Amino acid sequence: MKSRLPLVSALALSIGLAVIPAAQAALPLAAGSDIRSLAPVLEKVTPAVVNISVSGNKVSRQVLPEPFRFFFGPEMQGEQVQERPFQALGSGVIVDAKKGYVITNNHVISDADKILITLMDGQEYEAELIGGDKQSDIALLKVDAKDLVEIEFADSDQLRVGDFAIAIGNPFGLGQTVTSGIISALGRSGLNVENLENFIQTDAAINSGNSGGALLDLEGKLVGINTAILGPNGGNIGIGFAIPANMVKSLTEQIIEYGEVRRGVLGVMGGELTSELARTFGYRSQHGAFVSQVIEDSSADKAGLKAGDIIISLDNKPVRSFSELRAKVATMGADKTVNLGIYRDGKKQEIEVTLARAEDENVAANTLNESLEGATLAKAETKDGVKGVKVTEVAPRSPAAMSGLEKGDVIIGVNRKRIKNIAQLRKIIEAKPDVIALNIQRGNSSLYLVLR
CATH class of the missing domain: 2.30.42.10 (PDZ domain)
Known part of the structure; x- marks a missing residue:
């Protein structure tokens, strides 16, 4: 898991040191004190972040290379299948207290035969896997328990670099741990962590075991699901990544409704908008997705999209890169109608497109x-x-x-x-x-x- 430096908490808890005005204005006031604290928010939301432990058997297959088969008996001539038991730890977030829905990373529960959820008060429950999506690394679990606490989704498209953020999870199996920091970057991709990448980058400390945990804003709303870290040996160096809440919400809604993710596709090929490309097409920004080809009879083709178009917004929200566009479209779901803002021949215009289903492409x-x-x-x-x-x-x-x-x-x-x-x-x-x-x-x- 990724990690980030506990910048906010360090400032808030340094008694006698000056706190920057922006942080002071943002943090809630602790009861009976003029010292700013995250405690009031955390007291409400930490019961909604759970520890997850999984167990199962991993199957490995190995075929003996042809040159060595002569030296072994007939029993070694074919494929060798081995089953090895495994255990793993992670984190999860309760997003629906009444129905018992818990979100985590798909890699946390992959291959698991048994999934146990431990609440903050120590109660343990066996969870049912409702569905998962390997490409986006999201899985939805269900637990039969009463008096659960849920976390409300935030609009992750409203995030800005510099916003404060709080990470909650179960690093190294120590138990629930809270760290804090800021949003370091948005729309990160090219990490080869998942197939669909549009990560929030944060410097809040995230480590092994934080996978599937919550990334929150200062109101205690869910802005992302922590999923990966960039660092040696799985340790925290202040670079962590989370899947945006809007993507998570769309994916889980599809899993609940259909039992699977019905991935949407636009039907274009393209790449990132470089400064050279932008100048060539008379566009004054490097933010956008360049369309190099429109697939015949695709949703984009039927809507009138053309090669050379620069997609600059999706449902009136800015598109920073082609990777971000691809990830957002794929997780929005098939048959959804979206509004694309494009730049063509020196002018901005809007096109309405109904996304096709991935199986059709x-x-x-x-x-x-x-x-x-x-x-x-x-x-x-x-x-x-x-x-x-x-x-x-x-x-x-x-x-x-x-x-x-x-x-x-x-x-x-x-x-x-x-x-x-x-x-x-x-x-x-x-x-x-x-x-x-x-x-x-x-x-x-x-x-x-x-x-x-």
Whole structure:
């Protein structure tokens, strides 16, 4: 987990030292004292941050290299499967006290057979996994308990660099710990922590075990879910990252309604807006998402978006980068209508777009299974009217290519179960079967490919 320096608390608790006016004005007043303190806010919200402990078995598979098989017996010729028990710790945030909904990171509960939640008062409950999303690293749990306390969502799009922030979690399994600092940066991406990155950066101290914990504003509202740190050996060096509350809220609402995340897609390709690109297109800012290509028949194409457009806002909120645009669109959900502010030919204008569902567009297959890395999948229908998942691209020498996948293949079944779209394919694979046998239609032939 990321971490940041306890700047606010250090200032607030330094009796006899001058406190900067901005901090003094922002912090609440402790009862019967002129010393500023976060305690009044924390007393209300800390019961809503829980400790999470998980246990389960991780399956590892290893195939003995061909040159060494001669020296071992027949029992060592095939794939070796090992199960190893594991335990892990993390944090979570109660966001609905009546229904018992708890948000955490997907990586905290990944592969877990048992999830235990410990409240601030020491009570323990077994939690049920409602759903999760690996790409955004968010998971939703449910616990059957009474008299819970919840934390209210803030509008994370209103955050500014320099705003004070409070981090609460369970670092190193020590128990609930509070740290404080500021918002150091917004819209961070390119960290390769998750597939969809639009992080809030903070210097509030975040360490291993803080994953899934709360990042709050001074009103005690949730501005983000702490998820990662940048530092050696998992230690705090003042650079922590949180998933914005608006993204978290949208994702959890989808999980509650559909049991899964129905990812939205715009249908554009592009990149970050450099100063050279901005000058070339007569735009005076480096904040925005440059559109290099509009996919034919996509939502963007139907709405009239064009290559060369610069997307500068989404629902009247500024877009800082292409990565931020991608993450926000993907987590908003399919079929949602959004308003895009664009810069085209020296003028600003607005375009209304209804987002398509990700399964209707190309999807990187490595998000489903490592053996499919290098393949791109899309919803398809064969000449015979059979619906399935088409392999639109296969990178040379990639795991997908070595598995035997070829461009143009149509996956119509998995483990003898018929599939018609990527969502059905994903559901079967995420159940972690021991073997994944893909029923492939290749030209006029039908065959099976077995993934290990």
